[in-house]
Amino acid sequence: MSLLITLDALQTLDAIARRHSFAAAAQELHRVPSAVSYTISKLEEDLGVELFDRRRRKAELTAIGRLVLEQGRHILKASEELTALVRQAADGWEVELRICIDSVLSCDPVYELIEEFQRIQPKTEIRLSEEVLGGSWEALSDDRCDLVIGAAGEATASGVALHALGQVNFEFAVAADHPLAQLPMPLPVSAIQDYPTVIVADSSQHLPTRSSGLLDGRSRIIVPSITHKIAAQCKGLGVGYLPVHRIAQELAVGKLTLLTLDTPPPLGDISVAWQRSNKGRGLKWFIERLKQMQFDATLGALTYRR
Known part of the structure; x- marks a missing residue:
């Protein structure tokens, strides 16, 4: 026609x-x-x-x-x-670059990288998404993202490249007026059995799910992200481990307080992950920048290695 x-x-x-x-x-x-x-x-x-x-x-x-x-x-x-x-x-530049940020991190540390990238390649559309725990790995293996920042634990699929960013510090936190805050430290795990644990649900749809902040034998309140978990614990709805860098303001204004348990807090290794077969120039640019960086658990930010 x-x-x-x-x-x-x-x-x-x-x-x-x-x-x-x-x-x-x-x-x-x-x-x-x-x-x-x-x-x-x-x-x-x-x-x-x-x-x-x-x-x-x-x-x-x-x-x-x-x-x-x-x-x-x-x-x-x-x-x-x-x-x-x-x-x-x-020329090898992606029309769209999909970046998944694990819920344990905020998007703030990534915004400066995106701003820098836009100065050299403004035509590539950046699409940000948030996943939790195994959901980040699944998004990568299902080709729903090109890059994961803050992936927790080890890769669950072959063909994935990793760059270790560092470790997130988790501490047990409760609302400032919670009854547990009045007890002597360190608290035995048995002292918290009567209070619900706030759990961040793994966003995986196909892979075996994991849990964040889980304490066995407890009633649970399941929420979709770290942001919701923080809000729920500030309201005293439940207790659990939280990434310290995400609750600095809540601690400063007295909405939350940290408690010491007689068991060590969980470890939180996080990484950058991508498919080795992806040769996009935008992805390569982000990987090169992120390989120069590490996660500062105190600042809660990505900082350049010295």
Whole structure:
């Protein structure tokens, strides 16, 4: 099926509208005026409408002409963007780069990297997502993301490359007015059996699930992210381990308090992970930057290694 409206016709129409003259448009397009007149006449004939009011001295669009111009400019812009994306992909830059951040981290440490990346490659769309525990690995293995930042534990699939970021410090926390806060430290695990544990649910759909903050033999309140877990514990709904860097403000204003148990807190090794087969230039850029960085558990930030 032949197109009645071509990109060339739309470009010609746009030039005439901007320059208010067939002759000036011809000069801009490096054509003779008769070629410009023919292009518009052919478009009018094919559409069966008049695009210009020829009773006036200047090139003035009819109402239908303005409609074609307005919608045509959207098409021209989309065509330009598509051309740029094709050239970008041919150069190895991703059209979209999908970054998954594990719930144990906040997005804040990643924003500066994204800002730096946008200065050199603004055309790549960055899509951020959040997963929990095994869900981060699953997002990578299911091709729902290109890069995981803060992946917990070890890889659960083959073909995955890792870069260790460091370790997250977890401490047992309760609301400041919680009854447990009045007991002498260290607390035996038996002292907390009567209080619900707030658990962050693993976001895996297919892989074996893990749990964060789990203490066996306890009633549980299951929440979807670390952010929700912090909020629930601030309200005194339950207790459990929390990443210290995520609760600095809550500790400072007295919403939460840290308690010492007679068992050691869980370890929280985190890594950057990606598929070895992914050769995108944007992914490579982020990996190179992240390999120069480590997670500072005290600051709760990604810092450059010294």
